[in-house]
Amino acid sequence: MIGKKKKDEVIFQVKITATECVQNQTLTIRPLGFTDTLTVNISSRCDCECDEERLDPSVCSGHGKVDCGICRCDSGFIGKNCDCETGGKSNKELEKTCRKDNASVICSGLGDCVCGQCACHTNDDPKKLIYGTFCECDNTNCELHDGQVCGGAERGHCDCGKCKCNLGFEGSACHCRSTTDGCKIDKGSVCSGRGKCECNTCLCRNGYQRPFCKECPGCPSPCARYIACVECKAFQSGPLEKNCSKACSNIILKETLSGGKACREKDSQNCWISYKIFQEDGEEQYSVTVNPEKECPEPPNIAAIVGGIIAGVALIGLLLLLVWRFVTELIDRREYHRFEKEKAKARWNDADNPLFKSATTTVVNPQFGGQQG
Template sequence: MSWYVIFLWIQTVILTSSFVYSEVCTKTKANNCQECIQSGPHCAWCKKENFTNAGEPDSVRCDTVRVLAERGCGETDIINPKSHPLSNYSQPLDGTVQLTPKRIVLQLRPGMSGEFEVKFKRAEGYPVDLYYLMDLSFSMNDDLENVKKLGNQLLLALNSITKSAQIGFGSFVDKTVLPFVSTHPEQLKNPCPDKPDSCQPPFSFKHILNLTGNGDTFKDQVGKQNISGNLDSPEGGLDAMMQVAVCGEKIGWRNVTRLLVYATDDGFHIAGDGKLAAILTPNNGECHLEDNTYKRSNEFDYPSVGQLAQKLSNNNIQVVFAVTSNMVKTYQDLSKLIPKSVVGGLSNDSSNVVQLITEAYQNLSSEVILDHGITPDFLDIQYDSYCSNGISNLNKAKGTCSNVKINEEIKFTVKVTATKCLPNQSFQIRALGFTDTVRVSVTTACDCVCNDAPDPRACNSNGATVCGICSCNTGHVGKNCECVTGGKTSQELEQSCRKDNSSAVCSGAGECICGQCTCHINEDPEKKTFGRYCQCDNWNCEMFDNKLCGGQGKCNCGTCTCDSGYEGSACQCKRSTERCKNVRGSICSGRGKCECNKCTCKGGYIPPLCEECPGCSSLCPHFGPCIECYIKEGQLNPRNCSDVCPGVTAIRTDQLTKTPFCREKDSDNCWMQYSIYEEDGEELYTITYTLKRECPEAPNIFAIVGGTIAGVIILGVICLFIWKLVTEFKDRKEYQRFETERQQAKWKTNVSPLFTNATTTVMNPNFDGDGE
């Protein structure tokens, strides 16, 4: 048993310690009480005079209560506002009041929740208003006949469970536009011409009967109704529900329990379906009843389910979906989105509607849901529900209890948290489906009430203390109002304590007093902050071997100052240059820095001694003009080559002993050859060159021109010869074809049958043969 007690004690100590040390005050910049308590829910302010030491900022007054107490701040000097109710107006729970308190004023510390208790007691026989909203499309014809007989039965059923009941009636079909309803003039008069009974013209929603306690009036008005018709299966029921919810005065709702019975055998249109009929204006959730008819249904789209749920909730209306068996699943899904609604299975002719409504009322009344509606974004509200059946629902967005019996009392703890300072706010907590509300007014504790005793000697008689710190008179500034501004504003004095425009005052490590920085004193005497702008310290230097400056130097404004014989950014090396010297004794070849006995080369040079220049090959074109100058200087060039070649030592030789490092063309298109060697240091080169150049020979113009002409002639002769051969070949081929055809001819070729010998004797027709 003793071990068990010890174990519990250890657990308690651990939990208590973790709770205490979990309270942390993060105060980045809290120069006064208001800034402090707005920094976090665990921040408190010490208003005790002379609480700070010399050089300490006023921000040390801001910390957790535990830390301030440890530093000697008394309980009466600690300002630490809490979240709690300021006033509570309660009423006893009786037959008329079911929810208490009626009003409550709550003060909230940002980040800290405030709690209060709400009680609910279900009253017996609470008044009920029931509005029967019926689908009058043709498929509900037989249902209408039964509903016409329901008036007195409904009232009798309701009066059996309540002291006062009223019933009303309305009906709906759909929007009177295509494709929902036929717009043919004849069918707009009678939408079901092929039916034996005539139908009334289609309509969106009609309010038939105001809520009344007279069952005969209900029976009489409903008895006058006729069935109507439309084209598609879904109906415009959501349009009708919206008007019933928002037209409270025209419907006749009392401030009692409100039930809306929605009877149908089909589905429903939702927001967006109106686009099928070119209705693009969203539903505005307002009342548009004219002569008890929703005449603007063709102007506004159907409401969304969320929009309808909000309006039903705001107007405290509970919905009973009385639907046929084929629609139960559809409306159960809809009921999940509408608070305080139930679904009941309606018989095909609605004969069981009275029993269905009675059971639905009992189910709705026995379920209590606390909700607060829409609140500002920076208020978080949660509920702990303690129900009579022993079930507790903690930290929920709504308070819920089911199966609450008549005259049974249940409790809720409401926890409200403000995440920031807010102007005065208010909201209502309602038990959905019931009329009682709790009005909550919220104020945020973001100001300090310190009640400092006036002391004329305080603040050097140049100001007054406010929550322990000085508020100076005009012309004086400083922690104790000790500085005279001398015509300068406090902003100008403060600017002189900034290193530059973007810097913090005194680098955030000191106070600006009379235009000069006084650096904060560190709790560790070995650590100090210094400098004109408190920009330096002696502990933020590089570490080596887990020691500041390797233990072989001192930290001075973020840089290590090494002891004699040591070097390096953290004084981690003994000073030596043995490994940094090249064969000529130059340290890092003059192109680097020897640190920790190792060369750190400048860009482009290669360790270990920075001798090799990987980019020297790219210098060949750079030195081309320089070498050309020296070559032509040897040929009596008047230019001064030392000006063209700074840092270059040129050595002429008759012949390069090794393959030239560079081979570049000069301005005469001749190839020059030279080698580059970089001396110790930067931009110092020795160049060895030769005067010999490889120049291209001049072209032989006569040979080029003669060769070109001869080539053209030869090419022309060859072309002519080829043309002649082709022509001869074609002629021979044609002649051979002619001969072949001639030999194959079938007539004689010696004498032509058409041939006639020439006439050799010519006679004169006038000559008679007698010659004279």
């Protein structure tokens, strides 16, 4: 019942199986949430006396015998009149072909499975038809306009849940007259070739915006995407040079453009190319006007580069030499100061040296007694 609207037809299926003989039983059926009820009187024929008038055996199509008023079919045949040849399939296998999927009921609950095919029920309303492979379609369950299905016979008709509009009308309920005046800019194409006009309004696709499907804010910029085509078309160079006409058939060079997007991109030679690109009506058709002058970087000065390298190497060598000389000087000074400290600590005594001999010799006269007066 979820999703049903007013005036929608709802079909309930109830299956009752008698496990024993039933005599004049009464059942009341009432769906939850409804006040309407259905009372069913049930009685069963417990014994088959076969006292009714015997049927002509020809009603079983020559593939069975009449027994107690019904056809008892020969092996390989089924059906009320034994007119269905099973081809080795079971009754369940034949019923499977009458289901739209495993979760569906047989023939959508609106028909009978006869020999593996749906035979749709007829309806008390002669205007309502039930049809389709699985009896899933009808000609009444469509949108209403002005209280009529698909706006009435003048505007369209219902076909399997969708309105098929007559010439001159359109819309989901055939509620609009066919016209495209509001979907064009001046003499341009309908919805710029990037949508369809319904009820005189553009229904754009692929991210393009109303009213005329001209702009696509979320689409990637065509500048970087088509720089290779612009290069090969305007300058006969780049990665697409040999296959330019085929790979860039949607790019048309023009001398001037009244509108479009300004682009500035680098080409395969690292040069800047300035151009304007305009999307024509349709999905992938562009017009381009290109500035014939590229902005290429100046070539490097080889002499300056070589001289700079040599000067750099010489400067690095000189710096390394100065660092080496400075470190050596520090080491020498540290060793000298250490020597001076050791020298200051030493206490030298000449007499203590057994090998030392003075440079002067003193001779004493034993006869000398002092000075004479």
